[in-house]
Amino acid sequence: MNAVEIDVRVFFPEPPAFAEFAPTRAVYVGDVDGRCEVFAWTSAGARQVTDRPQGTVTCAIDPTGAWVWWFDDDLTGVGRWRITPFGGGAAVDAGLPPGRAAGLAMSADGTAAVGVGHDGLSVHRRHPDGRVDLIGEFDGYATLVDLSHSGRLAVLARDPEDPVPAVVLDVATGGHLPLHLPGRSLWVAGFAPVPGDERLLLTTASDTAYRLAEWTPGGGVRELPWFESETEIAPSWYPDGRRVLLRRDRHARSELRELDLDRRTDTLLPTQRGTILAAQVQPDGDLHHVWTDTAHPPHLRTASGRRPLGGPRTTAVAGTPREVWVDTPAGPVHTLLTVPGSPPPHPTVFLLHGGPHAAAHDAYDALVSVFTGIGCAVARPNYRGSTGYGAAWRNDFSDGPGHTQLLDLAAVREHLVRAGVADEHRTAVVGTSWGGYLALLAAGVQPELWQSVAAVNPIADYAAAYRGATPAVRALDRRIFGGDPDRRPAAYAAASPMTHVAAVRAPVLVLAATDDDRCPPEQVAAYVAALSARGVEHELQWTRSGHEGHTGAVHHQVISSVVRFVATALGGRALSAPTKAG
Template structure:
């Protein structure tokens, strides 16, 4: 079999990568200003957004790109982490959107990772959650006037993984999701008074293994109601909790099926409406919920597709980050009552010519224990009736992520070359319920691989895949699963392509940034010293001797999530046992922000697969 890569610079698969993509966020109290993250320059950078005329002004010039930032509620400041070559460790920078002046707000601190950052509604308090190996996780607040900051105020510190908090209208209250009690995989909420952080205002606990996630406080003065979600029913459902009185209102969502998560997206400025997103069977539906009468309004004219975020605008419209398998990510405006499409907010970023995409459909199949697994199947358009196809089996990163019907140049690139492509939502994926997500905890790698093998079985039984030409691929956690499946089920695969992957969980824990060490403890239920057998069993390096198929690894040199040493050890062991392993190291971190670099990675994989197939043929 000879599947020659299409190397023409104008090939459709390359054009899709080069389409302008953008994510946009309006300042909460100044809707004329926004923050846009865009690859307009060829590398993702931060832009100041003049919402009225669509004008963008580039604010960052990082060689490895910058894809994360936050705009203050008044729109006068934009914040981001200034790191080194994408390693996600550095200092928090404030940019004045009027003057473009950049200020390091923690010049005297050692470098750290930023978890989350927010300002209060009146932009007088900045709150930021950071982590480092010396201090664990720390939540600070700072008083602020424009870009002048008061001294740091330590609100909360823990060695346990945490990532979500909310700050009240005037910055006097913060609520944080904590894992400081013995709750298994669960979490609870703790409320602090920023003027006296040693005293807890209140605590909310929904029970063992239940997660509670804060979203935002009401945008009204002296209003201590918090919008949050809990999965105590087995799926996420929204509620409002008054942190001062402990009164709680769980939303009536009876008209929704008792499946799929419902996530709160935004709270209207008058405090009367809540914007909700229901995800079920990979279908995204937006609702508005009226607090006064409990009526849930389905925005029935909402265009189909994937919705990443949405917020109310002052004219009653809803600003949505939206994409489909045929249309790249856009910022659009929808009618706030019906969901009908109104306009594209950033027309200048939409290319006139978008290469046609292939039809993608949702499929389900049973895993080894009978659990149904959902995935997305894409097939080439061909008149060839000769039988099954060479196939790419793709695992998303995370694991707390989900494969959706999104615009995906990587998928289209494979299908353009005649491959079938299946991306699966293995156990551990989000939006399928608490039991589904938590199934992998304290048994990392086992159920995910069961689901991957079940996907292979289904593809063969359906006549879609050639049994001896199924390749595994994935990035980050998906790259980890690629290496693990190659070692634990070596007879099933033609090869595997792993990007920025995890190879050894124990060494990974030793070398990772603190935020990932905390997350590992949550996944495994302890440290490598406490759970040595679990860490060994879950690590791909344990199974190197069993690997049969060739392996291609693409790994970053400056990644603190998947650091160098575990993969160097894996590479050495593969060569020790004379395994067919190629590895490409590139400058950068965990995020792939450079468009041409991403195309280069994809092209490298296409050429590698061609060589593997030609070798097998001879």
């Protein structure tokens, strides 16, 4: 097995943010020597604003284009907002308390509403002259989503299936109004971006469909029944406040639609087959979207053809993409498959997505390219819990969290073995975050199926992870399990890899982040100690990072370690000195 080149450039999948009243000025997150940093952009070129060892990924620009906001956090995500003059100069503290970034929105005059996360949420108003007021404090998980054009109202989002999934705040008085629609989940998009208009755009979901909805101060929540989708939608406003840009994810791919609210029309916009990671109509009306597919890394595309941030990235991608639908008692499981040029059956890596409410997309993944480049097939199944296949599929944990997904995973593996694609004696399971959790659970629950296991930043002990995680993660866990570990101890124990550690037979690689606030490192260390006590072959590596690991160095460490470990376990030779590209 020869040396494999690994692309360690980083790409933050968001379009640039343009100033509302200065549309020739924008901010974006770009790559600097393998880490994310904030840049200020004009037609004359880009200027780097931030320079921090761990990178910077959260930023905004005020409506006038005078100031760049950026979040100065540590590896656990705790920090402070700072502001820097757009044209250059020293950064200053924004005068807000420390905590987690939990939303930033600005009104037309530059007044900012800022959410600061801790055990709950505090919402602050920062005036253009620098004065800061506390608007309100809230228990549990919540995040600030938007501020109305006038600055009079702000909106908070909670878990979409919470009894009160959203709250509208009166910024002046701190009074608040709960938003809900009986029998519906609810997501907040934002206020109309035009003067005098305080309509709030929402998404609702039943067991069968997703719909658009509006909230108005006098009329409450009203669904727009002329449009609905069987799969997830992400709406945002056009600058005119009369049209909505809709990104819809369906069967591992994306599409963009333009909805005219007055005419009640739905127009499919031309985009290339693949996945759209984010999309936004800029103040000048130009549509920007970040596009990718299995063979092409993410890059920015614009409807106008103007490319403010340079051309697309190019990377050599190995393998031939295919897809299969595998029939199961629960329904068909859609799987993205990439195969190498060598004759089958192949050593096969099952790459598990996180979430759980996410999906394996027709999108570039460096692990897919590297594994197929060394002769492995890669299968990316969209088991139950995945988005893009309807609300019923997304919410199905009927055989228990984790175990439901493993049933679908086993069915896909059996199908690929029977079809002659996968070598049944050389199959591995690999995942990150919730996907890493599933990999460890599979190691103990399905030990006869896997010859190698690799988990990056995983949940290893579900109850312990719950107690050390952020409010957002705990809210999701309570929804999936029907309560916290004190209320549902048996369910958490059954779903925990730690419970099944005695059955693990395959060699296990675990990479864990030292400052992970979603999958805490202590529970990972305890699981690895249990492997050691039982004499299971294993390897533990630590990355100096938080849960996301937004640097090229972490990216390279994870990919090279996972491929080396899995390839060796499946019968290949260890990779020789993986090299960096870019």
